[in-house]
Amino acid sequence: GQQLNQSPQSMFIQEGEDVSMNCTSSSIFNTWLWYKQDPGEGPVLLIALYKAGELTSNGRLTAQFGITRKDSFLNISASIPSDVGIYFCAGQLASGTYKYIFGTGTRLKVLA
Amino acid sequence: DAGITQSPRHKVTETGTPVTLRCHQTENHRYMYWYRQDPGHGLRLIHYSYGVKDTDKGEVSDGYSVSRSKTEDFLLTLESATSSQTSVYFCAISRDRGTEAFFGQGTRLTVV
Numbered sequence: 171g172q173q174l175n176q177s178p179q180s181m182f183i184q185e186g187e188d189v190s191m192n193c194t195s196s197s198i199f200n201t202w203l204w205y206k207q208d209p210g211e212g213p214v215l216l217i218a219l220y221k222a223g224e225l226t227s228n229g230r231l232t233a234q235f236g237i238t239r240k241d242s243f244l245n246i247s248a249s250i251p252s253d254v255g256i257y258f259c260a261g262q263l264a265s266g267t268y269k270y271i272f273g274t275g276t277r278l279k280v281l282a
Numbered sequence: 283d284a285g286i287t288q289s290p291r292h293k294v295t296e297t298g299t300p301v302t303l304r305c306h307q308t309e310n311h312r313y314m315y316w317y318r319q320d321p322g323h324g325l326r327l328i329h330y331s332y333g334v335k336d337t338d339k340g341e342v343s344d345g346y347s348v349s350r351s352k353t354e355d356f357l358l359t360l361e362s363a364t365s366s367q368t369s370v371y372f373c374a375i376s377r378d379r380g381t382e383a384f385f386g387q388g389t390r391l392t393v394v
Contacts, residue, residue, distance in 0.1 A: 260325075275324055
């Protein structure tokens with residue numbers, strides 16, 4: 171089936187640093203969603219993107235819907251310890267289905 | 283938080299027994315999804331529903347069935363549980379196609 175390639179798989183960063191992660195695919199998407207998941211919890215929606223080129227912020231988080239509609243990016247500025255967790259991208263294909271496809275996640279660890 | 287309740291939250295069952303997981307929503311959203319989450323695989327779609335009595339298969343539907351007899355409830359049944367179905371199961375809802383999807387807290391199922 172379709173896949174979303176999410177990178178990096180994991181990263182260690184120092185508190186205060188900026189973080190970037192991305193999702194790419196060979197398919198075209200109509201919607202991109204970014205989630206954060208803490209241990210033992212369900213994914214929590216961070217940002218939703220609906221248009222190619224759209225740039226949306228939520229506090230220190232900024233996400234972009236790629237112009238080709240095949241990718242999306244998430245940036246976290248000035249990371250803090252509570253940013254630790256797994257970040258997932260999800261896309262809804264433009265090919266007429268109701269399904270969201272998820273990336274395999276980026277595990278973020280912040281060193282104080 | 284979106285009004286999504288999954289039950290039970292934890293279950294241990296024996297191989298070969300049937301198991302039913304319940305997802306209940308209070309948001310009157312049209313779309314409901316069942317995902318499973320396993321290490322190294324991210325979130326994979328099992329089945330989804332686009333209305334009462336309207337369901338379709340996801341990418342890992344073998345061994346699972348679903349039913350949606352009313353808007354607020356989406357049931358996932360493992361007809362004869364196997365050890366490979368040990369996983370964390372998440373329900374998600376979305377108001378419409380292409381809109382944000384919100385997740386429940388998950389059900390941890392162990393098949394022994």
